[in-house]
Amino acid sequence: MQISPGEVVGRVAGVVRFVANQVHAKLDPLGYARSIGVQIGKNVHFYGMPPGMFGTEPWLIKIGDGVHITSGCQFVTHDGGTLILRSEVPDLELTAPIVIGNDVYIGMRTIILPGVTIGNRCIIGAGSVVTRSIPDNTVAAGVPARVIKSTDEYLQSAKARSLKLGHLRGEEKARALKAHFGAK
Numbered sequence: 001m002q003i004s005p006g007e008v009v010g011r012v013a014g015v016v017r018f019v020a021n022q023v024h025a026k027l028d029p030l031g032y033a034r035s036i037g038v039q040i041g042k043n044v045h046f047y048g049m050p051p052g053m054f055g056t057e058p059w060l061i062k063i064g065d066g067v068h069i070t071s072g073c074q075f076v077t078h079d080g081g082t083l084i085l086r087s088e089v090p091d092l093e094l095t096a097p098i099v100i101g102n103d104v105y106i107g108m109r110t111i112i113l114p115g116v117t118i119g120n121r122c123i124i125g126a127g128s129v130v131t132r133s134i135p136d137n138t139v140a141a142g143v144p145a146r147v148i149k150s151t152d153e154y155l156q157s158a159k160a161r162s163l164k165l166g167h168l169r170g171e172e173k174a175r176a177l178k179a180h181f182g183a184k
Helices: 005-027 029-035 080-085 151-161 170-181
Strands: 061-063 098-100 104-106 122-124 138-142 145-150
Touching: 005 029, 122 151, 138 151, 145 151
Parallel strands: 061 098, 104 122, 122 138
Antiparallel strands: 138 145
């Protein structure tokens, strides 16, 4: 199969656009997310931004203030399963917004599905699949994610187990952790 010069130019332009987006996402994750339409509050932190993190409708995602999103998370705003049913129902579409409240931590490789709202002051455990909304002040985890305790209960447990090193940063924290665990 032969392709025309115009098709070659189009494909090359697509690859260049893809690489530029990847570089933008790495160098300025907040700026990149905003540039594709994600609504982002203040003091939001991304710890790794995989390709396609915000799916095909990023403008349907709203992230509040003080949110921490770790690596490998995915925001899915539509149900792709409808594609195989469109021969029966041509206008079948299941798409809904995702809303993340204020002061939320989303653990590694979490998947958040369409129509989900995660309330304020929530913690979502790593590897969770969030299929329904999570109320304020809760910790949720699992597949599917379910509320396992209140954020206040989590705080009490965390204070009891704390290494009391959270105020340290960078090399200072690494040295303290190595000393604590006897690592070199």
